[in-house]
Amino acid sequence: xxxxxxxxxxxxxxxxxxxxxxxxxxxxxxxxxxxxxxxxxxxxxxxxxxxxxxxxxxxxxxxxxxxxxxxxxxxxxxxxxxxxxxxxxxxxxxxxxxxxxxxxxxxxxxxxxxxxxxxxxxxxxxxxxxxxxxxxxxxxxxxxxxxxxxxxxxxxxxxxxxxx
Amino acid sequence: xxxxxxxxxxxxxxxxxxxxxxxxxxxxxxxxxxxxxxxxxxxxxxxxxxxxxxxxxxxxxxxxxxxxxxxxxxxxxxxxxxxxxxxxxxxxxxxxxxxxxxxxxxxxxxxxxxxxxxxxxxxxxxxxxxxxxxxxxxxxxxxxxxxxxxxxxxxxxxxxxxxxxxxxxxxxxxxxxxxxxxxxxxxxxxxxxxxxxxxxxxxxxxxxxxxxxxxxxxxxxxxxxxxxxxxxxxxxxxxxxxxxxxxxxxxxxxxxxxxxxxxxxxxxxxxxxxxxxxxxx
Numbered sequence: 001x002x003x004x005x006x007x008x009x010x011x012x013x014x015x016x017x018x019x020x021x022x023x024x025x026x027x028x029x030x031x032x033x034x035x036x037x038x039x040x041x042x043x044x045x046x047x048x049x050x051x052x053x054x055x056x057x058x059x060x061x062x063x064x065x066x067x068x069x070x071x072x073x074x075x076x077x078x079x080x081x082x083x084x085x086x087x088x089x090x091x092x093x094x095x096x097x098x099x100x101x102x103x104x105x106x107x108x109x110x111x112x113x114x115x116x117x118x119x120x121x122x123x124x125x126x127x128x129x130x131x132x133x134x135x136x137x138x139x140x141x142x143x144x145x146x147x148x149x150x151x152x153x154x155x156x157x158x159x160x161x162x163x164x
Numbered sequence: 165x166x167x168x169x170x171x172x173x174x175x176x177x178x179x180x181x182x183x184x185x186x187x188x189x190x191x192x193x194x195x196x197x198x199x200x201x202x203x204x205x206x207x208x209x210x211x212x213x214x215x216x217x218x219x220x221x222x223x224x225x226x227x228x229x230x231x232x233x234x235x236x237x238x239x240x241x242x243x244x245x246x247x248x249x250x251x252x253x254x255x256x257x258x259x260x261x262x263x264x265x266x267x268x269x270x271x272x273x274x275x276x277x278x279x280x281x282x283x284x285x286x287x288x289x290x291x292x293x294x295x296x297x298x299x300x301x302x303x304x305x306x307x308x309x310x311x312x313x314x315x316x317x318x319x320x321x322x323x324x325x326x327x328x329x330x331x332x333x334x335x336x337x338x339x340x341x342x343x344x345x346x347x348x349x350x351x352x353x354x355x356x357x358x359x360x361x362x363x364x365x366x367x368x369x370x371x372x373x374x375x376x377x378x379x380x381x382x383x384x385x386x387x388x389x390x391x392x393x394x395x396x397x398x399x400x401x402x403x404x405x406x407x408x409x410x411x412x413x414x415x416x417x418x419x420x421x422x423x424x425x426x427x428x429x430x431x432x433x434x435x436x437x438x439x440x441x442x443x444x445x
Contacts, residue, residue, distance in 0.1 A: 015213070022217040022295050034295060058175070062182045070206040071213060073294045073301055073330075073337065076199055077189030080182065088179040127194045128345065130298050 009158045010048050010055055014064060017044035022071045035135055038143040039113050041068055043150045045083050046109055049090025050097045051155075058087045078123045082116040102148040110144035200330075204308070207332030214292040214303055214335065286310060286435040288318075291335060300340035300365065302326075304433060307334045312435055315395055320433045323401035323424025324348060324389055328435065340427055341402070342367055350402045351390040355380055358390055361402055361421055367428045370403055372419035377410045381419055397436055 017040035041064065048056045065080030072079075089112065090097070097105055117136040124130045193199045286306055294301035306312050308331045318325045318338050326346070330337035340363070341348055347362040348370075357379055361370040375381060385405040391398030407420035 018210075018213050019217045022214060022292065037295065058178050058182065062186075065186075067206055067210045067213070070203055071210055072296060073299055074296075075190045076193050076203060077186035080189075081186035084179055084182045084186075088175050091175050123190060124298075127190065130344070 007055065010052070013044045013048065013154055013158075014041065017041045018064070018068060018071070021068065032135075032138075035138040036142055037139065038146040039116060039139060041065075041079070041083065042086060042113055042116060042143060043109070043146060044154070045086055046090060046112065046147075047151055047154050049087050050094045050105075053091050053094045056087055056090070058084050058091075061087050074120065075123045075127045078120055079116075082119055085115070086112050102151060105151070106144045106147040109147050110140055113140035113143040116140075200314070203330060204332050207330065207335065207337075208307075211332060211335050218292050284311075284437050286312065288312075288433055288435055290431050290433065294337070298344070298365065300326075300343035300346075300363065300367070300427075301329070302338050302340065303335050304338055304435070305335055306435060307332050307336050309333050312336045313437070316435050316437050317389075317396045317400075318433050318435050319400055320425045320430040322426055323403065324396065325425040325427065325430065325433050327395060338433070340367075341423060341425070342370060342427055347373065348396060348402055349390045349392040350387040352381055352405075353386040353388050354382075357381060358392065359387065359419075361387060368422060369406070370421040370423055372417075372421060375417045375419050377415075377417045379417060381405060381408055381417070383408055386424075387421060 020040040021037065045056065045061055045064075062080040062084045065078075065083040066076060068079040068083075069076050097108060100108070114137065117140050121130075121132045121136045125132050189199065193203075288304040288306040290302050291305045292303040294303065304318075312328055312331055314328050314331055316328045318327060324341055326338040326340040326343075328336050329339045339346055341361070342363040342365065344363055344365040347360050349358070350361050351358050359375055359379075359381075360373045362373050364371055372381070383405050387402040387405070389396040389398060389400045389402055401424035403421040403423040405419060406422045407418075409418040409420075411418065
């Protein structure tokens, strides 16, 4: 899929993120429970976009977004649009973002996640008529809080790889 | 990382292109049905992700996949005898049903109306739940390869469950009757008053739309699908009326219905097509 050494780490991380973003939530949890799901795919795409910008093709990420749209039952193209935008941000600012501490990176990610949630909500409101609610901030905050942990984990597990 | 700088210049164009394409997709999908097969193909490709994502839930659940694979002999025996009893019980009922259907059709013939043809049924298992609180959708393990078509009704052992809205090769997506975008034409069993039961996005109740305050609907009335929309087969239980409120300030009565189906518990459902062949599109 991505013709380079160590590419399987990227693919594997993204696949794991995709899986986590559709893991079943038990029916009888309170309604806000599902809000606590971070944007796993955004986390993974941001990590690889900043870490190895040369290894994350935008079109591949866009296609991944389409798959995510189908899995989550949203309008086709919305996740693709947002994730492609995240990749382009990563491509432009990866040197700067790499210098940041994990906390500062988390803040950047918060705004990206907020943008993604916002675009998703607007699209859902236009297409499916669901009202826009302020709760869209919650997944963005959760994504931000998850960043240091996720980034450290991916780094630990892929550090020993020999990059080409 | 030499290639990156050359790519950076074109990144803007690429993003603009993909963004345009995305917006186009959203518009085309909202207004036409061209993208239904596209979604179906992506769904087929992405199906393993769904299966993978539900492994922990299936292991966790009692009576789920894990206990299907590993279970003790006594438990299994008890379950088998329980199921045998149930089968015996149900076959006794269905013996009568066959003769009653014949009788009913004869009576309908006498009345000059056409006989009812039982549709086809297909047992399916839930493989995933769409992870969004706003959407009441589940994924079942039967798809176009098994003859499932968009628009087919889905029931569980107790009543109407939902309808198929998306199909992939091996799976399809069911919209539950409690989804906010869903409504079922129904009738009150006691007096055949026609109503529409709309979903509110909550698993434990539906609401009847535009019921006049003078309508004879009481608590405890059972609603059946009326088959009038042409999508659902007639005569499946939709739910029981649990609350009727007639406020002086409102034009319509407020009627709350508890769905008959086990919307949040069923693991097995039946896909029924109204017509024996083809789909009611």
